[in-house]
Amino acid sequence: MRLTMIVVSGLLLIAAAVPTTAIVGAPQAVPGRVTAEEILEGLPADGSRWLTFGGDFANQRHSPLTEITLENVDRLIPQWTFQTNTLDDFETTTLMRDNVLYVTGPSNTAWAIDARSGREIWSYRRELPLNLTACCGLVNKGFAMLGDKLYLATLDAHLLALDMSTGAIVWDATMEDYQVGYASTIAPLAVDGKIIVGVAGGEFGIRGFIDAYDAETGQRVWRFYTIPGPGEPGNETWSGDSWRTGGASVWVTGAYDPEQNLLFYGIGNPGPDYYGAVREGDNLYSASLVALDATTGELRWHYQFTPHDVHDWDATEVPILADIEIDGRLRQVVMFANRNGFYYTLDRTNGEIILAEPFVRTTWATEIGADGRPVLLPGNIPDEEGEITCPDLTGGTNFWPPTFDPVTQVFFVNARESCMTYYAWEQEYIPGQRFTGGAGERIRDDPEMPLYGALRALDPATGERLWEFRYPDPSSSGLLSTASGLIFSGDADGNLLALDSRSGELLWRYQMGSRLHGTSPITYMLDGRQHVLVPAGTTLTAWALPE
Amino acid sequence: MIWMRSLLTIAWLAGAVGASLAAQAPATTNPFEGEPDAVRTGMGLYRLNCADCHGVDARGVRGPDLTEVWASGRTDAGLFSTIRNGISGTEMGPRTGPRGPRDDEIWKMLAYLRTLATPTLTLSPTGDAPNGERIFRQNCSGCHRVMAVGGRLGPDLSRIGSSRSRATLVSTIREGARVQSDSGYAPVTLTTDSGQAMRGVTKNEDLFSIQIMAVEGRIQGFEKESLEALDKPTESLMPAFGRDRLSDSELDDLASYLETLRGFDPAVP
Numbered sequence: 037m038r039l040t041m042i043v044v045s046g047l048l049l050i051a052a053a054v055p056t057t058a059i060v061g062a063p064q065a066v067p068g069r070v071t072a073e074e075i076l077e078g079l080p081a082d083g084s085r086w087l088t089f090g091g092d093f094a095n096q097r098h099s100p101l102t103e104i105t106l107e108n109v110d111r112l113i114p115q116w117t118f119q120t121n122t123l124d125d126f127e128t129t130t131l132m133r134d135n136v137l138y139v140t141g142p143s144n145t146a147w148a149i150d151a152r153s154g155r156e157i158w159s160y161r162r163e164l165p166l167n168l169t170a171c172c173g174l175v176n177k178g179f180a181m182l183g184d185k186l187y188l189a190t191l192d193a194h195l196l197a198l199d200m201s202t203g204a205i206v207w208d209a210t211m212e213d214y215q216v217g218y219a220s221t222i223a224p225l226a227v228d229g230k231i232i233v234g235v236a237g238g239e240f241g242i243r244g245f246i247d248a249y250d251a252e253t254g255q256r257v258w259r260f261y262t263i264p265g266p267g268e269p270g271n272e273t274w275s276g277d278s279w280r281t282g283g284a285s286v287w288v289t290g291a292y293d294p295e296q297n298l299l300f301y302g303i304g305n306p307g308p309d310y311y312g313a314v315r316e317g318d319n320l321y322s323a324s325l326v327a328l329d330a331t332t333g334e335l336r337w338h339y340q341f342t343p344h345d346v347h348d349w350d351a352t353e354v355p356i357l358a359d360i361e362i363d364g365r366l367r368q369v370v371m372f373a374n375r376n377g378f379y380y381t382l383d384r385t386n387g388e389i390i391l392a393e394p395f396v397r398t399t400w401a402t403e404i405g406a407d408g409r410p411v412l413l414p415g416n417i418p419d420e421e422g423e424i425t426c427p428d429l430t431g432g433t434n435f436w437p438p439t440f441d442p443v444t445q446v447f448f449v450n451a452r453e454s455c456m457t458y459y460a461w462e463q464e465y466i467p468g469q470r471f472t473g474g475a476g477e478r479i480r481d482d483p484e485m486p487l488y489g490a491l492r493a494l495d496p497a498t499g500e501r502l503w504e505f506r507y508p509d510p511s512s513s514g515l516l517s518t519a520s521g522l523i524f525s526g527d528a529d530g531n532l533l534a535l536d537s538r539s540g541e542l543l544w545r546y547q548m549g550s551r552l553h554g555t556s557p558i559t560y561m562l563d564g565r566q567h568v569l570v571p572a573g574t575t576l577t578a579w580a581l582p583e
Numbered sequence: 584m585i586w587m588r589s590l591l592t593i594a595w596l597a598g599a600v601g602a603s604l605a606a607q608a609p610a611t612t613n614p615f616e617g618e619p620d621a622v623r624t625g626m627g628l629y630r631l632n633c634a635d636c637h638g639v640d641a642r643g644v645r646g647p648d649l650t651e652v653w654a655s656g657r658t659d660a661g662l663f664s665t666i667r668n669g670i671s672g673t674e675m676g677p678r679t680g681p682r683g684p685r686d687d688e689i690w691k692m693l694a695y696l697r698t699l700a701t702p703t704l705t706l707s708p709t710g711d712a713p714n715g716e717r718i719f720r721q722n723c724s725g726c727h728r729v730m731a732v733g734g735r736l737g738p739d740l741s742r743i744g745s746s747r748s749r750a751t752l753v754s755t756i757r758e759g760a761r762v763q764s765d766s767g768y769a770p771v772t773l774t775t776d777s778g779q780a781m782r783g784v785t786k787n788e789d790l791f792s793i794q795i796m797a798v799e800g801r802i803q804g805f806e807k808e809s810l811e812a813l814d815k816p817t818e819s820l821m822p823a824f825g826r827d828r829l830s831d832s833e834l835d836d837l838a839s840y841l842e843t844l845r846g847f848d849p850a851v852p
Contacts, residue, residue: 166680420626422639459639461627475630477639481764508790529789545791 069183070133070200075226076294083561086132089178089223090437091558093292094357097439099559102520103566104581109522109534110544111581115567116154118576120145126571127175127554129223129437129514131186135562137569138200139576140176140223144190148203151562154578158203164191169468170219171239177289177435177554178223180231182251187231189220195233195249207254211235216467217242223289227299227330230257234286238304238350241281241471246301246326248333258333262286262303262321270320278315281465283307284322288352288435291370293384298336299328300357300370300384304350309429310418310460310474311346318343323351325372327387337387342376343409346418347400347458348429348472349375354437360445362390362497371496373438373449375431378404381496393499395492396432396451400425418458418474426485428456429476430510436554437514439523441537446502447494448523448537452510454478455485491515491525493540503540505533514556516568524568526552532570548572611660615687615694625695628688636674641699645766646675647746649696654704662696663689673742704749708842710832715840718833726821729844735800736784737768737821742846752838759823770820771795773805774812784820 070087078092079085083101091097104112120126124142131138136157137149144162149155168174170191180187185206186198192214197206211233212218217240225232230248238244244262249255262284264270271279283306290301306315306322321335323342328335341351356371362381370384377398381390392404401410416425430452438449460474479485489510493502505525513526523537530551534544550573557570568579615621630639636646643649652662666689669677678684684692724733727740743752762768769785771793783797793813794804798820807813822828829837 457639459630461623463624463627470631472631473627475627475634477630477634508788527790531789531791547789 068134070181070226072182072226072228075182083559083566085134086130086558086560087181088131089129089180089225089289090291090354090356093225093227093294094440095289095291095354095437096356096358096442097437097514097516097556098441099516099518101518101559101561101566103561104518104522104559104568105520106522106536106543108581112534112544112546112568112579113582115578115580117578118147118149118154118156120147120574120576122574124174125550125553125573126576127173127177127221128571129178129556130558130569130571130576131179131181132558132560132569133181137576138179138181138186139571140178140188141574142176143174144176144188146176146179146186146188146198146203148200149576151560151567151578154576160188160198160203162190162192162196165214167215167468168192168219169214169217169240170221170236171470175221175554176223177221177287180224180226182226182229182231185251187224187226187233187251189222189224189233191219191221193218193220193235193237195220195224195231195247195254197231197251197254209249209254209256211247212242212245216240217469217471220287222287225289225292225299226251227292228297230330232290232299232330234301236285236287236304238283238285238307239309239470239472240283240468241307241465242283242285243280244282244284244286244304244322246286246299246328246333248330260326260328260333260335262326264320273317273320275314275316278319281307281471282315282319282322283309284319285350286352287350288354291355291357292330293357293368296336296385297330298384299330300355301326301328302351302353302355302372304352305345305348308463308465308471308473309346309348310458310472310476311462312344312417312460314462314473316344319345323349323376325351325355325370325382325387327384339380339382339387339389339408341372341374341378341380345376346460347376347416347425348476349431350434351375352435353433354435356438356440356447357384358440358442358445358496360496369496371438371440371447373433373447373451373494375427375434376400376410377427377432378410379447379449379494379496379499380404381499391497391499394432395449395494395499395501396453397426397455398432399455418460418476420459420461422457422459422477424455424457424479424485426455427452428454428478429458430454434512436512437556439515439517439556440496441517443519444538445496446537447496448515448517449492449494450511450513450515450525451490451492451504453489454487454510455482489528491523491535491540493537505535505540505542511551512554513552514554516557516559518559524557524570526570526572530572532557532572548575548577550575610690611658613659613663613690613693613697615690616659616697618694621691621694622698623695624688625691625693628684629692629695632678632684633692641696643747643751648748648751650699650701651704651748653697653700654702659693662693666692708749708839710835710837710839712836712839712843714833715836715838718829718837719840722824722829723837736796736798740841740844742844744842744844745846749838749842752841753834755821756824756829756834756837760819760821762819762821764815768819770816770818772812772814772816773810775805776809776811778811782820785815 148157285304306319324340379395400416489507509528555571641649726737787794
């Protein structure tokens with residue numbers, strides 16, 4: 037019956053691009069496979085796609101599109117709104133290809149959506165066990181795509197390959213046992229035929245790692261433990277057996293430098309978070325940036341931002357790569373605004389510090405010394421009585437993506453000004469239970485320690501602040517910048533904002549009804565018009581200028 | 584592999600213990616009271632789960648002061664039930680299911696709270712509550728609502744007797760209320776572009792707009808750029824009632840009346 041139908045309506049099938057090429061013999065009709073070259077190219081000038089978490093491997097999130105300008109951005113109108121009908125919110129970056137949007141939602145939901153109409157093409161939902169250990173919301177930060185597949189990390193610590201055309205599972209790889217504290221919320225990265233992922237669980241006494249899986253088969257190719265085992269360099273930075281439960285999770289997507297074949301990933305806090313007496317030493321590679329050989333997973337270099345962290349300052353912020361001029365020399369750098377309150381420009385070939393400057397109020401260290409270590413101030417070790425430190429545990433910034441304009445060479449980040457009373461106490465490790473050894477109480481309504489946020493433009497060659505746009509409450513929105521000089525952000529109160537990236541002047545706003553929490557807008561061309569796509573709360577809204 | 588098997592055993596044992604605990608009726612007195620390790624664990628659990636609302640010192644922030652709950656007559660079993668099941672119609676929701684605390688964890692939190700508890704009420708209930716109610720109607724009910732009667736500018740006090748200690752009530756009335764900026768009761772004055780001056784409390788606010796309740800009770804919002812003036816005084820709209828306005832004896836009567844406002848039947852433990 038089916039064969040008859042295919043024979044009769046063969047031409048129609050070709051036009052509709054149904055993958056039955058073995059019968060109808062029209063390979064050009066199959067949806068184009070996502071190639072490694074396309075991803076490497078990043079955001080193309082024609083605006084036809086957004087294929088990886090940061091837009092490109094450098095994570096710059098800077099679009100070449102210029103149809104929406106400083107002058108006309110206030111004429112943006114909504115094209116459609118998509119609702120997830122879920123309880124929890126988006127934390128995702130949407131991918132776009134062939135006029136189809138691929139978006140992940142909370143509780144491991146996902147959709148393919150027609151970019152023209154906002155109508156669903158397929159949906160995916162993974163039934164999750166009730167006893168998940170994911171610490172901080174049932175969230176997900178997005179897909180990776182390669183070939184004809186999408187890749188999704190799951191809250192029960194699996195990595196799935198889904199068929200891009202149907203959402204059906206192609207393979208399912210178990211990363212680790214969720215019942216002992218492992219989870220995964222990261223957007224995977226597709227590099228050189230491999231899918232790179234990491235695990236969350238830093239509050240549950242896990243031993244963190246970064247994995248690479250074969251994109252076709254789901255076989256694990258390598259694993260890099262973010263805490264070295266006995267006999268490996270760095271294991272001596274953990275007292276006793278503390279390395280076994282030291283956390284150092286990996287839940288934010290890194291960057292990739294194809295010239296060096298290096299991956300750059302920020303590593304989470306050591307555990308227990310606040311009670312450091314049971315894990316004496318620097319606790320490598322927690323709160324560090326690691327540079328790994330993408331083929332083998334071997335460590336090329338590392339830089340630890342916060343040795344022996346006791347404030348839950350995961351270095352799980354988004355690293356951005358660029359080549360910038362510093363003191364008359366073109367330097368290959370990785371830029372990093374850290375939760376600990378310092379902004380860093382590092383030489384990405386060797387991890388050497390080029391500069392490190394506070395970008396928010398920091399009371400725990402005066403500066404980063406010539407040896408690369410923070411110069412500590414007393415009175416910042418949490419105890420049962422509590423110690424006040426700035427920034428708070430959420431940090432000077434966090435996992436929401438910053439952006440970088442390669443033409444003006446300016447780094448933009450949503451920063452937080454906040455202080456906290458940190459408490460610590462000894463806690464027994466029980467597998468699968470929270471293992472933080474402390475807590476924090478944010479300081480409010482104190483004029484000496486005001487709580488607010490700001491979008492800040494930083495010069496990565498000097499650390500100097502070029503401008504800021506203040507929010508009454510700290511924003512957790514990711515950013516998008518464009519070649520026309522726009523920057524899109526969101527505030528904590530649900531306003532979507534467009535600003536002039538050269539001055540910080542506010543140009544346009546719209547009340548979305550929910551904050552953009554960890555999500556970033558993306559932009560692309562569709563039928564000759566530039567669109568801006570914004571995930572906020574449980575809605576996805578596409579914007580464009582009037583036709 | 585041996586390591587994996589032992590982990591599985593631990594996980595199975597933990598599940599079995601959890602199931603047997605869940606199957607039993609909770610104890611009526613705290614099995615962990617006074618045990619130093621339990622108190623320490625309870626402190627951690629309290630700070631993680633409760634301190635945001637009740638304060639690190641348990642003297643109340645958005646949620647009630649917990650240091651006088653035993654002195655005011657609550658029992659271990661009653662408090663256990665409050666933590667587990669929550670209080671209907673309040674921010675204190677139920678804590679059940681796999682992500683909720685285990686029975687032993689609730690008891691440990693209570694064991695810790697017991698170390699912060701006052702043995703007797705800071706101020707003994709004296710005074711004439713019916714006279715206190717008359718004083719309340721004359722001085723307070725213009726702004727405060729009790730059981731659906733009264734004004735709306737200040738917080739509803741229908742449950743104030745169970746959420747604030749007598750000492751806190753007395754000091755707040757004498758010295759005036761301290762108001763948090765995001766509480767919904769922070770004072771505001773503004774002038775519209777037509778020159779109309781308004782006074783009230785801030786219900787919500789963002790960078791571009793503000794939503795207020797004016798003193799006469801009307802709620803409305805304004806675009807900030809359309810306002811001629813916007814000011815946020817730090818002093819609460821609730822005045823301090825010094826002895827010139829309220830004698831010690833009247834204050835005693837008023838506090839006694841407020842302590843009867845519990846929103847539930849105080850005969851239930």
